Amino acid sequence: MAVTTQARTVLERFPAGAPRGSWPAEEYAAAQRAQGTNAQVVMDLRTDQFLVVNDATSQ
Numbered sequence: 001m002a003v004t005t006q007a008r009t010v011l012e013r014f015p016a017g018a019p020r021g022s023w024p025a026e027e028y029a030a031a032q033r034a035q036g037t038n039a040q041v042v043m044d045l046r047t048d049q050f051l052v053v054n055d056a057t058s059q
Contacts, residue, residue, distance in 0.1 A: 011028075013049045017048065
């Protein structure tokens, strides 16, 4: 049985308290996806930031 692990690379960080909320993070992630990077936005509650991450699955 193969075990897969998922590593995430943080591409950029955006403060959650910004006036536009998650929009800057979503816009950045969309631009990364347009360039072929599998980017998505996640919330880091500990640091109160939106993180744009790239998921890379390895075996």
